[in-house]
Amino acid sequence: MKLHEYQAKNLYAKYNIPIPRGRIAASASEARRLCEELGGKVVIKAQVLVGGRGKAGGVRLVKSPEEAEEVTTQILSMKIKDLPVRKVLVDEAVSISKEIYLGITNDRVAQRPVLIASGAGGVDIEEVARKSPGKIARMEIDPLLGLRDYQVRDIALSIDLPRQFWRPFGEIIYALWKVYTDCDATLAEINPLVITAENHLVALDAKIDLDENALFRHPDLSDLRDIDGEDWAETQGRKFGVSFVKMEGDIGCMVNGAGLAMATMDIITHFGGKPANFLDIGGGASSEKVAAAIRLILADKNVKAILINVFGGITRCDEVAEGLVNACARVDSDVPMVVRLVGTNEDKARRILSGASLVYADSLVEGAQKAIAMVKPEVA
Amino acid sequence: MSILATNKVRLLVQGITGNEGLFHTQQMMSYNTNVVGGVSPGKGGDWVLDGKVPVFDTVKNAVEVTGANASVIFVPARYTADAIFEAVDACMELVICITEGVPVLDMMRVKEYLKGKKTRLIGPNCPGMLTPGEVKIGIIPGNISRPGNIGVVSRSGTLTYEVLYSLYKEKKGVSTCVGIGGDPVKGMGFVDVLELFEADAKTDAVVMIGEIGGNDEEVAAEFISRQMTKPVAAFIAGISAPPGKRMGHAGAIIEGGSGSAESKIEKLKSVGVRLADYPEQIASLI
Numbered sequence: 069m070k071l072h073e074y075q076a077k078n079l080y081a082k083y084n085i086p087i088p089r090g091r092i093a094a095s096a097s098e099a100r101r102l103c104e105e106l107g108g109k110v111v112i113k114a115q116v117l118v119g120g121r122g123k124a125g126g127v128r129l130v131k132s133p134e135e136a137e138e139v140t141t142q143i144l145s146m147k148i149k150d151l152p153v154r155k156v157l158v159d160e161a162v163s164i165s166k167e168i169y170l171g172i173t174n175d176r177v178a179q180r181p182v183l184i185a186s187g188a189g190g191v192d193i194e195e196v197a198r199k200s201p202g203k204i205a206r207m208e209i210d211p212l213l214g215l216r217d218y219q220v221r222d223i224a225l226s227i228d229l230p231r232q233f234w235r236p237f238g239e240i241i242y243a244l245w246k247v248y249t250d251c252d253a254t255l256a257e258i259n260p261l262v263i264t265a266e267n268h269l270v271a272l273d274a275k276i277d278l279d280e281n282a283l284f285r286h287p288d289l290s291d292l293r294d295i296d297g298e299d300w301a302e303t304q305g306r307k308f309g310v311s312f313v314k315m316e317g318d319i320g321c322m323v324n325g326a327g328l329a330m331a332t333m334d335i336i337t338h339f340g341g342k343p344a345n346f347l348d349i350g351g352g353a354s355s356e357k358v359a360a361a362i363r364l365i366l367a368d369k370n371v372k373a374i375l376i377n378v379f380g381g382i383t384r385c386d387e388v389a390e391g392l393v394n395a396c397a398r399v400d401s402d403v404p405m406v407v408r409l410v411g412t413n414e415d416k417a418r419r420i421l422s423g424a425s426l427v428y429a430d431s432l433v434e435g436a437q438k439a440i441a442m443v444k445p446e447v448a
Numbered sequence: 449m450s451i452l453a454t455n456k457v458r459l460l461v462q463g464i465t466g467n468e469g470l471f472h473t474q475q476m477m478s479y480n481t482n483v484v485g486g487v488s489p490g491k492g493g494d495w496v497l498d499g500k501v502p503v504f505d506t507v508k509n510a511v512e513v514t515g516a517n518a519s520v521i522f523v524p525a526r527y528t529a530d531a532i533f534e535a536v537d538a539c540m541e542l543v544i545c546i547t548e549g550v551p552v553l554d555m556m557r558v559k560e561y562l563k564g565k566k567t568r569l570i571g572p573n574c575p576g577m578l579t580p581g582e583v584k585i586g587i588i589p590g591n592i593s594r595p596g597n598i599g600v601v602s603r604s605g606t607l608t609y610e611v612l613y614s615l616y617k618e619k620k621g622v623s624t625c626v627g628i629g630g631d632p633v634k635g636m637g638f639v640d641v642l643e644l645f646e647a648d649a650k651t652d653a654v655v656m657i658g659e660i661g662g663n664d665e666e667v668a669a670e671f672i673s674r675q676m677t678k679p680v681a682a683f684i685a686g687i688s689a690p691p692g693k694r695m696g697h698a699g700a701i702i703e704g705g706s707g708s709a710e711s712k713i714e715k716l717k718s719v720g721v722r723l724a725d726y727p728e729q730i731a732s733l734i
Contacts, residue, residue, distance in 0.1 A: 179633045211560050212557055327685050328605075331685040334725075334726060346689065
């Protein structure tokens with residue numbers, strides 16, 4: 069789960085990481101008033117849950133309350149990567165003498181947390197990583213031992229940080245490590261961490277991703293979820309406990325298990341079709357869940373056929389079948405469905421579905437081909 | 449003998465009184481797996497499944513009484529890390545964790561703790577292992593596979609069943625099938641299992657099922673080119689998946705170019721692994 073910049077900054081502030089003075093605004097007049105309060109020179113920053121805001125024009129320096137109002141009006145009418153901007157962060161402008169990158173994330177290769185730092189921070193950090201990897205310092209952290217002082221010195225030295233900043237820099241790294249572990253973050257990032265003209269370290273931007281699997285122990289952080297800032301279908305999917313990602317094709321998919329769901333999309337693609345979505349109903353799918361999944365797929369008007377592929381292990385085929393019958397009864401749709409059910413209680417499932425107008429397939433290949441034929445009758 | 453466990457295993461089920469734990473204990477027992485006991489804190493002294501299986505409060509206690517040497521974990525995600533630590537401290541040789549949704553920070557701590565210990569961990573978020581006709585630890589359906597000489601190792605759950613089933617339909621048998629699980633931080637990886645298959649006299653060829661994300665398949669490809677003499681066939685899921693949700697800049701800096709299905713397929717092909725275009729094709733490649 070991603071946090072907005074302002075939410076992440078509020079968290080950082082609680083851990084004593086210095087952030088610029090700033091407030092959130094939902095209207096241009098509010099932004100104007102905040103600009104006055106903050107001394108007239110501020111940065112207006114779109115709050116959306118995607119990267120690349122700056123390059124899309126969602127981050128602007130303004131020099132007067134009038135300009136703040138005008139620019140905020142523009143930003144609030146923008147869409148950044150399809151997401152509407154509903155709020156802006158108004159931060160006091162800071163004069164920058166150096167930009168540092170600092171981040172802690174999970175390194176799945178090392179299977180450990182890793183601290184990453186660079187003296188070449190800023191919007192082009194990924195390019196720096198590609199072109200001059202020598203400018204990026206990385207340090208694995210033992211998750212049982214935690215971050216150690218010598219590691220902080222090592223990192224400071226390897227990014228050529230002037231000695232006078234080592235102490236405040238160390239305090240910020242420790243705080244970031246605490247945020248990462250206390251909150252079960254999968255990413256805690258400051259880019260850039262700047263050295264100001266007045267020789268202070270300030271976190272100008274903040275990015276936090278939280279581990280969805282750990283939210284059960286952080287009810288306060290779960291409350292920060294911005295439902296409006298997320299994709300509608302993915303939010304719906306989460307509500308019913310299914311994992312959903314929309315794609316561009318016309319064959320809707322409903323599958324149990326992420327690997328099999330991907331393989332089902334792959335096979336549709338392999339035989340010349342286009343999957344409309346990734347949908348994993350998970351293990352032990354109840355009939356309500358199946359019905360919700362079907363409605364979710366049908367909400368996409370591009371869908372011309374649905375392929376249902378369930379390999380029953382924990383998931384019982386008869387339960388899936390009941391869900392399908394339920395969904396078909398409740399949803400008014402003439403989109404054809406191909407069903408392939410194998411495994412636990414397969415025969416029972418067939419009996420349940422015998423009255424419904426569905427096309428059966430015995431294998432995944434057959435299922436994919438039949439679904440493709442429905443979408444492209446000229447090929448059949 | 450098969451890899452990881454035989455019919456001599458003395459298996460403990462952690463979380464035996466939950467719905468899933470109980471159901472799958474029954475399934476494992478009807479496959480003749482030697483389940484010697486279960487653990488469920490607060491329920492020590494009970495017997496389950498018509499009085500056939502004793503329940504203990506702690507793993508330590510269960511080991512003292514039953515001599516268990518392996519455990520399978522079905523406890524809820526929030527208690528899973530503790531259950532694994534408990535099994536490791538009780539010197540289990542093999543721990544298979546079925547539970548999904550375990551926080552990744554918990555798993556990183558588990559992984560660190562396992563270093564230098566003799567316990568082998570499989571999972572979490574995995575279907576477990578099956579040696580057809582001999583032993584089943586976990587939730588892989590027993591009726592879609594027959595004994596044979598093909599080793600199967602997979603990061604997926606139901607996709608593994610799909611492949612097992614297509615081998616079954618082609619009358620090809622399996623020595624052992626291991627589902628290592630799809631989580632980013634987990635116990636045994638592809639290489640650990642490939643190593644066991646390479647050394648196993650009953651395995652003549654290996655099927656590997658991977659998916660997008662991480663670099664497990666790339667590392668496996670290097671191992672295959674250096675150390676495997678047995679033929680390997682593979683399927684990698686996710687060639688049509690949209691680019692994964694990126695984890696800020698740090699994820700891109702770390703993962704660089706690896707992780708995509710193309711990169712994995714390329715790498716595996718370059719070391720002589722035969723790649724299937726779809727799961728059901730794999731039976732014809734081995």
